[in-house]
Amino acid sequence: MSIIYFLITISIFIAIVFLITFILxxxxxQFDDDYTPSVRMLFDDELKKTKTKTK
Structure with a gap:
């Protein structure tokens, strides 16, 4: 029975370490999107053309 308490303690400790690492x-x-703005610039003209056609 003591091994269950030990495994639960270790798993909670590992979960806390992963949570702290994710928050940091x-x-x-690290998860900022640097790629999408450069691609959005390429398709910006097409979006403006379709908006003017619908008016």
Missing amino acids: AVRSG
């Missing part, structure tokens, strides 16, 4: 990665800007 989000705060440091």
Whole structure:
């Protein structure tokens, strides 16, 4: 029975470590999207053309 308590303690500790690592990665800007703005610039003219055609 003591092994169950040990495994639960270890799994909670690992979960906390992963949570802290995830929070630090989000705060440091690791998940910021750098690719989409450069691609959006390429398709911006097409969006304006379709808007003017519908008017």
